[in-house]
Structures are given as C-alpha cells and as structure tokens.
Amino acid sequence: MHSSSPPSHDDSSAQTLQSEHAQMSAVNSAFKTVLHHFKKHVGIGIICAVGYFDPGNWSVDIQAGASFGYRPMLFVIFLAGIIAILFQVLAARLGCVTGLDLAHHCRLLLHDHPTHPLLVRRLVLYPLYALCEIAIISTDLAELLGSAIGLSLLFPKLPLWSTVLLTGFDVFIFLIIGDPSRTGRPVRFFELVIIILVAIVFVCFILLLVKVHPNWPQVFLGFIPSEGLLQTQPNAVYTAIGIIGATVMPHSLFLGSNLATQDRVSQPPQPLPTPADARQPPFLPRLKRLWRSILYFSRSERDDGKDYTSRHEFRQNNSIEFIRAHLGYGTVDVIFSLLGLAVPINSAILILAATMFYSPDNNNSIGLVTMHTLMLQRLGAAAALIFALALVCAGQTASVTATLAGQIVSEGFIMWNVSPFVRRLLTRLISLIPSMIVAISSGGAGINALLIGSQVVLSVVLPFVAFPLIYLTSSKMVMTVKTPKVIQEKVIDTLPIPSTHTVSLVSDAMSTHQRPLPVTTDIDVVERNLENHDGSIKHPSTQACGTQEYGVVDFSNGYIVTVLACAIWVVVLIANVYAIVMLAMGQTGS
Template identity: 35%
Template sequence: MNMRKDKQQQEKKGGWLKQSSNISLEEVNNSVKIPANAGFWRKFFAFAGPGSLVAVGYVDPGNWATSIAGGARFGYTLLSVILIANLMAILLQTLSAKLGIVTGRDLAQATRDATGKKTAFVLWILTELAIIATDLAEVIGSAIALNLLFGIPLMAGILITTLDVLLLLLLQKKGFRIIESIVIVLMVTIFGVFVFEVIASKPVVADLLEGYIPSKEVVTNPGMLFIALGILGATVMPHNLYLHSSIVQTRQYKRDDNGKKEAIKFSVMDSTFSLTVAFLINSAILILGAAAFHGLGSQVSEIEEAYKLLSPTIGVGIASTLFAVALLASGQNSTITGTLSGQIVMEGFIHLRISPWLRRIITRLIAVIPAFIVTWIAGSRGTADLLLWSQVILSLQLPFAVVPLVLFTNSKEKMGNFANSNWVKVLAWIITGVIIVLNIFLVGYIIVTGHDLG
C-alpha cells in the first residue's frame, strides 16, 4: 500500500506531480462529498461554498473608502468601472478554480513546480507581504467598526481582532462547510444592510442605471480616473487566486475527465454567483455614497466620515449603526480568508508544514503588530495611511499571481484538454495587461504624490 502511494505521488504528467493539494489531512477528512447520482441542484449546493470565501476579498474594508469617495465626488459614473472590474475578476477566479481542479495543485504549488525552490522562496516572501497587507485592512476595518459601534479605542480594537484567529481554529476542526456557512451568513448580512441603506437613501434610478454605461469622462477627468484606478487596482486580490485554486479541492468528486468537467462547471457557477453578490454590494456602497453625499459639497473620503454623516443625511437614525455592523461583518469575513491564504502559500511555495494553530497565529500577529504600532504612534490618521500603503503592496504583488495563472491554464502540456480556448487566452492576456498597467499607474501616482486617490 505504501509503495503504491509513493509511486502515485512521484508519477508525473506534463511536468506536474500528481499528488494532493496542501490542504491538511484533517481538512480532507472533513471535505464535502459530492453525491454521484444526485440531481442538478443537490450537486450545485454540494459544490457551492468556495465561491463565497473568494467573494469576501472583493468586499473587504479596504475597498469601502474608495467606493464611498467615488460616489460622493462623481455620483454614479464609476459604477461602470465596478462592473468591468467584476467581469475581469470572474474570469480570473474561473481560471484559478480550473487550475486546482484539473491539476490537483493550487497556484502556489504549481508556481513552485515551474520555477524551482529558490524562486519559489522569493515569491513566497512577496505573497506573504501581500497577505499581510490584506490582513492589515481587515484588522483596521474591524477595529474602526468596534470603535464606531461600542466606542472601543482603536488600539484595543486591534488587540481584540487577534482573538478571532482562535475562533477560526475551532471552526476549521468542524470542516470547511462550517466556515463557508459562517461566511455566507456574514455576506448576507452585509448585502441586507446595504439593500436597506440604498433604499433609504432614495437614489435616482435612471441616473443609477446610466452609471453602468462606460463614459469617456472616466478617462478624461483626472480625479475620476485615479479613483477608477483605485477601484480596478483593488479588485483582484492576489491571495484570492491562491485561495480559490486550493479550496475547490475540498470537494470529493471523481478525478477522471468527466468528474473534473462537472467540478469545473459547478465551481464556475458557484464563484460567478458569489462574485455577482460581491458586485452588488460594491455597487451599493458607491450608490450609497452618491445618493447620500454627492452634490452636498461634502468630501467624504474616509469610513468614519461616512458613518458620522450617513444618518443625518438620509434621515434614518439607524443607518449609521447598520453601516458599522456591515463593516464589522466585512472585516471578520476577510480575516478568515486571509488566514487560510497564509496557510496555503506557506505550504505551497516552501513546503513548510507547522502546527495549524501556530501557523495561523503567526500569520495574524504579523498583520496585527504593524497596525498596533502605527495606531499607537499616529492614531487614526496613521491607520488611514497604513491602509493606503497596504494597497500599494497588493498592487505590486498582483502580476506575480496573475501571469503564472494565465500561463499555466493556457498550457496544453499542463492542462491537457482543459487548456484555455483561443478566445479565453486572448481575453485573459488583455485583462492581465490592463490590470498590470492600471496598477503601475496607481502605484506610481501614490508614490509620486504621496497621497491617496481621493
């Protein structure tokens, strides 16, 4: 039995090692079984879940201020940017899921296979920086929400956020289904809050719908262009691509071509649905900013400002409180996926396996420590700057995730019959080029001017 297992692990096909992903034995044992002879909807709900974990990254606290500022300054015009960015994200997340399903390797493992140990180590460092940068946004967002809801000082709020890693440890022992269910509940909470907020703000529907039509003003107006760059630049999070390619393997399905084809179909449906919900939430944030603050002469660029002005502006007393509740839910959601991503890239790039509780605590503390120090020294203004530079780090890391993903999924040698079709190849490279160019502009602008896009 052991000899057969060793042989299977060493067997190669097109340069890929045929072995399981870096998901732990405990997680595999708790993975979701796919019923073989079930109907369409039963199979869909069995596969559903990973998409919700991925969608969390698209509605994290780091995106809120930019969307609110965009709506407050330019009305509904930038809704078209959110739509285009979401379509880009759907394609890239589809490629990520397909990579994991077809090869049995997540993006981190696949990159190590293709580059070697030394390059993989460098890429691991860069990816860890991006995950830390992402986690910073979640830590700060959760701390701000606790401050707004309960008056808890930012420093104390940051310390409190370290405790949620212990909750994650407990939940993961129960299986991925529990984590996915909690994430879905939090996403529904955020969605419900913003549906209420948008209705209460009474947007002009005709103007709202017109905002989804691309306008040349987005390019010709410098201020609008830079906020659009901020929206696009923060859309595809590099850690989401590593995460998705791994967690799709928590489903137990036949690993033959028919089984993989079915898994890809349902995974694409799952992620597309979840990202559509994320798109609606992001749209709602910008719509709220436009309906509540545009034309009033207020330059709302920070979350705290939006919280203070929201209830008085739209005349609904509970609006600000619900806004903060949604922010807290967003921070907690993103915390879960950020911590899972840290595990995946550590094991995928450098094959380092340490105790799960230690790995998660390390990942969390590395993000909490700089947030705590900056808040202690510079206060709330310092946390705003920290959020800004966390986005810069994410932008710099993005090409190192997107380019390998497109290369791998385009390769007939690596993917066999599941390689991207010609039109998908062209579209994927166009999207990759657009993302890279826009991120270069975004980072260059921030570095040169020394301030955010607001």
C-alpha cells in the same frame, strides 16, 4: 363505411392529466437537481467573493462615489468584477483539473528547473513567495483594521487600540470551526458561517439603499460605459485604477484554486469506531487533536495521497469523472457569487456615498469613520448601526479567508507544514503589531493611511500572481487529462462547460520508467515510438501487454481566453504602474 369516433371527454381529460403530471415531474426533478448541487457545490464561490468586498474596497468605493457620483465609477466596478471573474475561474479550473492549487504549481514550475535550478529558485521562486506573503499580510492588515474600525463604531466607548486587539484574536474562534484547506473535503460548517456573515452584509446594504432613496435611473446609467472617465479631472483615472487594484485580490486566487481541489460529491469513508471511541462523545477526538495541535505547535502534515513533488510532465491530473462532477458547477458557483455578491455590494457602497455626499466640487476625503458620522447625522442611529455591523461582518469574513490563504501560500511555495494555529498566529501578529502602533500613536487618521497603503501593496503584487496563473492554465502539458479508451468517446458529449477539450488517442507504456508521452491535439490515433530500457526503439504494436490506448482531454485555455487574459494582465500592469507613479507624485485623488 366505418367512421372513427371523436375522442371522448374522458380520454382528453386523461391525456391532459398525464401531460400535467409529466410537467410536474419534470419541474420536481429539476428542482431536486438544483437543490442537490446547491447543497454540494455552493460555498467556494462565496468564500472567494469575500475578498472582493473587504474594508479596503469600502474605502476606495466610498471615495469614488463621493468624488465622482454614479457615472462612470459604477461601470469601473462592473469591469473590475468581470476581470475578477476571469482570473477566479482560471484559478478554479487549475485546481479542479490538476488537483493542486496555484502555490504548489508555482513550486513545481520553478523549484527544480531543468537547467538552472538554484538560479531560478533564488531569482524567481523565493522573490515571488516573498511578494505573495507581503500581499497576504497586507490583506490581513486591511481586514484587521476594517473590523477594528467597525467595532469602535458599534461600541464608541472602546478605544481604537482595544478594538484592534480584540479583532486580532478572531483567528482562535475560526480555528475551532475547521480548516477546509487541509481536509480535502468541504467543511460545511465553516462555509455556513461565512455564508451567514456575507448574507448579513448583503441585507444591511439592501436596508441602507432603501433608506437613502437613490436616483435609480441614474444608477443604472452608471453601469453603461461613457467618455466621462477620460474627460473629467485626472484624479478620476487614478480612482478608477484604485477600484480595479483593490477589487482583484491575489490571495483569493490561491484560495480559490485550493478549494477547487476538494471532492464535494462522493461520500467520505467512515472508519469503524474502536471500543474506546464508542464510549466517547463524537466530538471529543476532534477537540483532543485541536488541543494537541495548539499546545505543542505540532506539524500538521497532509495525508491525501496527492503528488506534490513530481514535475508537470510527470504528474497525473484528476480523473475525468472528478472533473465532470465539479468543473461546470464550480465555475457557475464562482461566476454567480462574484456577480451576485461582490459586484452588488461594491456598487451599493458607491451608490450610498454618491447619493449622500456627491457634488461636482467635492474634493474632501471621506473614510470609513467619516462615512459613519455623516450617516448618523443624516439618516439616524439605526442606519449608522447597520453600516457598522456590515463593516464588522465584512472585515471578519475577509480576515478569515486571508489567513487561510496565507497558510496555503506557505505550504505550496516552501512546503512549510506547520500547524494551522502557528501559521495563522504568525500572520495575525505581523498585522497586529503595526496596527496597534498606528492606532495608539495616530488614531483614526493613521489607520486610514495604513488601510490605503495596504491596497497599494496589493496592486503591486497582483500582476506577479496573475502571470503564472495565466501561463499554467494555458499550458497543454499542465491542463490535460488521460482517459481510458472505453470512456474517451463519451467525453466531449458529457463535459459540462465549453473548453478546448481536445481528445486524442495515444499509446501508454505501463512501465513506471517510461518517458511521458507528449500532448497531442488531433483526434486521430497517434502511434508513438517507445523507448526500451537499453535505449533501443520498438513500435508499440510489438508490445503484447506493455501498452494500452488512452485518450487525452485538453482543458487548457483556448486562444481567445488566453489573448483576453494576457490583454487584461497588460492593462492591470500598466494601471498599477500608473497608480504607483501618481502616488509617488502626491496626486492621490484627494
């Protein structure tokens, strides 16, 4: 009998080396994939997250920490972050699937109503646009004031009105960086500047938390829901509502939906240089266009080939390849940015205030200037300097995103295609004039009152912006994508994130005069009766080359998401009404 010999030591070593090599290759491949998508997709979420820790949030968080401590307000901050994630993800889905932002969709939905177009425009579209503009101006006002206060804290010899004036001109700096809302592609330098400023804010709060030594067990307990919110003094409810109202920013929904339409994967076409361009440095043509736009206030039309006028039932959404390449990664980017930046920074502000100033009988109002003064007295000049630097960086980044959102809103609602310089200058001037008047006449106290008032305005506008977002993303007519039959069979297996993603086969008439087919939700093959130009009906099987089969992939919200979004919308609406009533009665939590 022949017995098999045991494997030699060399064979075992070779197998071990091969296994280790395969593992290293898999790890290396995974790392390269993560790095690739990090370079391509990270940016949108961070830009949207900026609006969720602007100076308006700082004021509310500081007062909440000083008045009520860690619990239950840290849980409210976490809850507000979850609400913001839901709305922001819906905005990103709308832009990625349809190729249009929320403002343009509102116009398509309301401008040419099939039965009462003029009535709907005057009673719904234009009032909604006015509310959005008021929200943009209020947001920009809060960012302008926060940056001005931060500059005055960094440079105490400067009067407050001069810092307001200096902050008002930051728009010119960021105008040179680029305009990501008009290129159809990401402006990575613009995103890099925002990321650096956000990183400075994040690092500053880490240093401050290390300096104050919070009670970390109590901090972590603060994120657990408790009955303390309802059993403490009534002002706790008002403060909690203020946190939610100041956290979920309407302008970030417009901005996020617009940036989600960008192509972040494919390489842009490179035009061949002309002999004249070849003799010039590569940046000169861009500087000339920028100067011409500023000097002549020229119109800045889009040239991206998108359909901005056809109603939803006639539009063609983005291709399934585009959605597959962007939707999942963009969603992850938004979720991680809000959970990893917005929620921690807001929590850090509240933790600082609670650690330094909280006492059960503390009813004093603590604003940004008071917070800085107390930090200077208790923690020293270095901590106060870090706090002021973080405030300036947060205000500047939020201000840029607010003015950018204003440009998106005006172009979407009323197709106002003025140059970016003119649009941002108008937004900034409307915010700058009342800020200068209040700074000169009332000083810091008036600035704080104006800052709080701007957050009340945002709370009022939020339900009016969130409702069309929920409606549009829940509509199958808006959120469906046609796919050729040859690829529709692979769609369900390759889409990166869960959704309804229902696929069906229908017949599509190639004629441009053909009435659009209704959306289907079954996977079976559906036969449609198509209408001839003369009104007669013929079966699609009789058309030799006039039809082709295509799949319909449904990206609309599922029933659970729709019900959850509607429930949150109702809660936000009731909370904002309650906050306005409390404000009118003078019970503002102070």
